[in-house]
Amino acid sequence: MKKCHIAYLACTAALIGTGLGAAPPVAAHRIHVVHPGESIQKAVDSARPGDTVLLTYGTYHESVDVSTPGLTLRGVGRGTVLEPATAAATGSTAPSTGSAAGSGAVKGSKGSKETKGPKAATSCAASGNGICVVGTKDHNVDDVTVASLTVRGFAKTGVYATEADGLTVRHVTAEKNGVWGIATEHSVHGLFRHNTARDNGDAGLFLANTVKEELGATDTEGTVVERNRLEGNRIGVTVRRLRNLTLAGNHLTGNCAGVFVVGDENKPKAGFVTVRENRIVRNNKSCPKTARLDALQGSGIVLTGAEDSLVTRNVIKDNVGKSPLSGGIVLFKSFVGTTSDRNRISDNLLRGNSPDLVNTDTGKGNTFEGNSCRSSKPAGLC
Template sequence: MKKCHIAYLACTAALIGTGLGAAPPVAAHRVHVVHPGESIQKAVDAAQPGDTVLLTYGTYHESVEVSTPGLTLRGVGRGTVLEPEAGASTGTAPSTGSGAAKTGKTGKDGKAGKAANSCAAGGNGICVVGTKDHNVDDVTVASLTVSGFAKTGLYATEADGLTVRRVTAVKNGVWGIATEHSVHGVFRNNTARDNGDAGLFLANTVKEEQGATDTEGTVVEHNRLEGNRIGVTVRRLRNLTLAGNHLTGNCAGVFVVGDENKPKAGFVTVRDNRIERNNKSCPKTARLDALQGSGIVLTGAEDSLVTRNVIKDNVGKSPLSGGIVLFKSFVGTTSERNRISDNLLRGNSPDLVNTDTGKGNTFEGNSCRTSKPAGLC
C-alpha cells in the first residue's frame, strides 16, 4: 500500500509538472524605466494594470495622463521633476475650473481613448482620469516633483483608491494637488508650497452646483502645506480625515467649506495637526473675502470634529482671522453640531471665533486665552 501511495504522488507531481491541472500563470508586473528626454506618456500608454512607470532623476518637460487601473507612476525623489513643455501657459491666477478636461470613454482594459493630451491643454502636470461610467482604480503617484503648471500640479477625477505620497507640488498656478469626484483617497507625506490657491484641494465638483459627496474615508495625513493661499481646502465633501499635517505660512491653514446644497459638507475630522503663523495676506476673490491669519475655518459644515490640534500665532485682519473659526457661509448657510475640543491655542487673534448662528456647535476642553464672543475658552 505504501508503494502504491508513493507511486500515486509521484504520478500526480509529474502531471502537475507537465502543466496538466496546473493553475493558469499570473502575468508578471513590469517596470517601465523612463529617462529625461524620453516620453513618459509613451511608457504610461504601454503599461498594463499593475505595472510601474519609473522616472529616473532629472527634469521632464511634459504633462502626463494616467487612466490605467493599478498603475504606479513613481520617481526617485524630489529630483525627479515634471515641468511644463516649452511654450506652455504658465499663468498664476487662481481659477474655479476643474483644471482638466476628461478624455474619452474607457475601453475594456480601463484605458482612455487616444485623444489629444487634455492634461497639458488644461494646464496640468499629471492627470489621473476616469469617467462617470468607469472609475480609474488604485493608481499611485509617488516620489516626484510637479512644478510651474498653469493650473494644477497633480489633478485627479473619477478616481477610486488613489494614493499620492511624497509628491512635491510647487508654484503651480491654482492647486498643488487636487481631486474631484473621487473616493478612498490617501494623501500622505506630500509637500505643497507656494501654489496660487490651495496646496491640497479636495472637492465634489467645481463645475456645477451639487450636494456634498461621501469620500468613503479619504485620508490626508503627514503633509506639509506652506506658502499657499489655503493649505488644505475640503469643499462639499463628507467622511474625510485630516491628521498630523503641518500648515504654515499660508493665508489660511484649513478650510472646510459647505453651502446651501444638500447634503451639507460634514463628518470631517481635523485632528493632531500643527497649524502656525498662517499670516500671509491674500486679497478678496469673487467667492471669498480677503484672507490672513486663519488657522481652521468651518463654514456651512455639520457634524465635524476638530480636536487635539496645536494652533499658534495666526494673526490677521480678515473677518475669518482666528485660530479656529466657525463662520456662516457666504450664502447664509449655518454650521451645525460641530465639536471643537481639546485643542491647544496660543497667540492667535483671537484663539476661538464663533460668528455662526447655527445650533449644536460645542467648544469644550480647549486650552486658549481669547475668544469671540468671550467665554468660549
C-alpha cells in the same frame, strides 16, 4: 533505474507544459524605466494594470495622463522633476475653477457639466496640469499611485484626479503651480501622505465633490490626508462639499489660511470631517478678496456651512490678521446664508491667535470644550 526516473520527470514536465494539471499563468507586473528626454506618456500608455512606471533622476518637460488602473507612477525622490513642456504653459491664465472657486464655495455658482470619456483624459494634461489621473462617471480609475517626485510650475494643478477610487499620492512635492498643488474631484478612498505643497496659487491640497456643478456634498468613503507639509499657499488644505474625511498630523505654515472645511446650501451638507493633531502656525500671508471669498490672512481652521465635524487636539499658534475670517479656529456663517451645525471644537491648544476662537455662526449645537486658549469672540468660549 536512474534513466527511467529521468524519463519520468521529462514526461511529467511535458504534460505540465501542455497544461494538464497546470495552474493558470500569472502575468508578471513590469517596471517601465524612463530617463529624462524619453516620453513618460509613452511608457504610461504601454503599461498594464499593476505595472510601475519609474522615472529616474532629472527634469522632464511633460504633462501626463493616467487612466490605467493599478498603475504606479514613481520617481526616485524630489530630484525627479516634472515641469511644463513650454514656457508658454506657465504663463496661461488660471481657469475659473481656480483660486476663486478653490477658496471655498461660500458663494454658489452654477456651471456646465464636465466632458467625460477619452476626450477628458486627453485634454486634462494638455490644458495645463502636470499629472492627471482621470476616470469617467461610469468607470472610476482604481488604485493608482503617484509617488516620490516633484511637479512644478504648471498653469493649473500639479497632480489632478477625477473619478478616482483608491488614489494614493505620497512623497510628492507640488510647488509654484498656478491653481492647486494636488487636487481631486469626484473621488473616494484617497490617501495623501507625506507630501509637500508650497507656493501654489490657491490650495496646496484641494479636495472637492466638483467645482463645475452645484451638487450636494459627496461621501469620500474615508479619504485620509495626513503628515503633509503645506506652506506658502493661499489655503493649505481646502475640503469643499465633502463628507467622511480625516485631516491628521499635517504641518501648515505661511499660508493665508491653514484649513478650510466648506459647504453651502446644497444637500447633503458638507460635514463629518475630522481635523485632528495638526500643527497650524503663523498662517499670516495676505491674500486679496476673490469673487467667492473675503480677503484672507491669519486663519488657522475655518468651518463654514459644515455639520457634525470634529476639530480636536490641534496645536494652533500665532495666526494673526485683519480678515473677517482671522482667528485660530473660526466658525463662519457662509455668504449664502448656510449655518454650521453640531460641530465639536475640543481639546485644542491655541496661543497667540487673533483671537484664538471665533464663532460668528448662528448654527445650532456647536460646542467648544476643553480647549486651552486665552481669547475668543464672543468672550467665554475658552
